[in-house]
Amino acid sequence: MRASILALTAATTASVALAQPHKHQHAHLHEMNKRTQTETSWISGPTAYAFMLDGKSISVDEVCNGVASNKLKWADAAPAGLCSTSASASSRSDATSASSTAASTSGAAKSAAAFYQNSSSRGPSSAATSTVAVSSASDAPAAASSWGAWNASGSGQGVDSAFPDGELDCSNFPSSYGAVALDYLGMGGWSGLQAVTFGSSAITHIVTGISGETCTEGMMCSYACPPGYQKSQWPSTQGSTGQSVGGIQCKGGKLHLTNSALSPNLCIPGEGGVEAKNSASGVVAICRTDYPGTESETIPVELQSGETNQLANPNAGTYYTWQGKGTSAQYYLNPIGTSASEGCHWGTAGSNKGNWAPINFGVGYKDGKTWLSIFQNKPTTTNKYEGTVEIQGDVSDKCIYQNGQYCGATGCNADGCTVAVNSGTATFVVSD
Template structure:
């Protein structure tokens, strides 16, 4: 397949291209020198037709959907009239949404950009957005009368490999707790398996000119100390509420509480004084397999590592948190969604919800991703291959169940929707009620 680069220009210098359907993770964070190497960043984008067109605006690559949206809003135009007819080739967004994501690959110092052209019925690798029109689900804050987090629908003698999360509806005492105190009594889940004092990620930041221009990511053995952003996990159905308005100068994300003057401080009190807030709701995962299943969300905004756990014992069902694009984190003015990694059956969260190694099929090398998000009154759900990070097949079956816009199922290396099967992925929207990711052998 040949690749052709086509330049665009903004119609007005003061007009920014809207990016409502796309968020690309950035991983330009610096790690301490005892980390072996910088992690590779691979951006996967869908481009239609037999020729792969790469659309560039001021040196940045845009997706076909971004281009069409900019053209339709009269915010973009092709330089020298080079329009290859991209907008006549894109699939209808009423049937599915394109998903674009940056996933971590093998350790490397290089950055690689690849393009692929899946069938029209598929959705490329990704991330999502917004709310069901008439959900039959109540948010955790509505359904809970105590400070306890939402509970699993099936009791199990084998608990998850993480703990905490009490007081999820309690306001955080801003500036009172020592930085060495993990706030497990205010909804945060302690992830001891990461070796970060319970935190889901640590970032030592340097701020200049209104931007974070230098980030050093903490590694196992460290904990929250002066000058750090200290990120945390929340119970299933909840997501962290804290991130600073000051973000990375080149697109890196920063999130969590800030350690200043030896105390933990809120960084986004305008959103909530609680550390954990409920998502839109209406999406859950159930384990119909014969062993433990771990689904790991990207810690975003933050280190962007897949450290936020949902661990399911056989027969258990838990919520997956659905961020609302209208009120949750905005990346450079664009709404964002949640990306989850589905680890092989039998993998506990303590193994799967952290960086993996090539060939291990866990962590960032897990074979399958879920895209979950809500925007404009619609909840979008996806199952897709964790490509190009890995081509490994998932040894099990995953199917989306509920009152959905179509079908979406993975089995034997194929992602099947209403219009057929492919090796890339499938996407549906929720019409009403609760949607379930059903995972089985």
């Protein structure tokens, strides 16, 4: 899915200026089927918007009604069709689903793109959310010491070690350099595989690897990092029609860095200041999309009951950009009792797992602010999450999912809520 930003600023007296969006977005279609049918393609979908005014969330209805009654006004050109009859349904369905990355008063948006199989069954909906947040260097996460039984082959050791560029055979998963092997995916520990064809100025053909394959010549081979860390490697040349590509490359039989200018390490810390806590009675799996890359929800944070761990918080100004625009992180929250090996991969319709998980988290940092969201995984599913999720800490507003509703300062809705982090660490608390 795409994420876009709309900044909302307060005007003097009774009027409000709605600033033109600084959009941070991505939307890609990754077909998952037989090996010969996994060519990656891309389509765009309708864009939906969320807004914040003076640090408070307001709905699309409030924006459109305010504009219609002349209580609000556009600072620049109005987003096309935002308040029209034809656009209102799709816009309002995701009104508060993405986290914001504009200034201190800002809003967010995401659009409805999804993943499809060749059989035309609907697959995952991977929304990127832009964000901005208050956190300091002291919040940088430490490597996780335990990731669960499924991670017996590597838990992020050596996360601060420089990768020996061009020295390791492609058959060697780099677990001694911070990468965490995801054995349950059946791809030799890699989180995603993309066989690519380079054109004169862009990657013109992408074939997504499946279980049973591993990193071989010419592939971009993506990897997971410990909680709070994010991969640092992706090629500057990306897909010709908007697809993202990520990981290190198998070239000449050896593994090569693709973004050494960003870091010689495979994993780098995010901005910190964001955690998840499991206060539920069973295991909880929170799965980040492997982005840039296949955008499948394969990057896990698994929490046993009572455990707390970091979530990666990318800086939109220094991390991966899509078509020149900053991006942030999206997570899928699986049902309570679902392990990472069960939930952090391509799911099946109606399972409430993987890309079909009912709830997404948006996490990101820009210009000194962290923005966090809890939102419905639309248009993939309208199923309700059986549990409670609340963002706790010194945050700008209330944001809680409970009894099938997302509630903030302006009330409850079926779409989502967004807050900014004022100071310290904010925590997504999951409970029964």
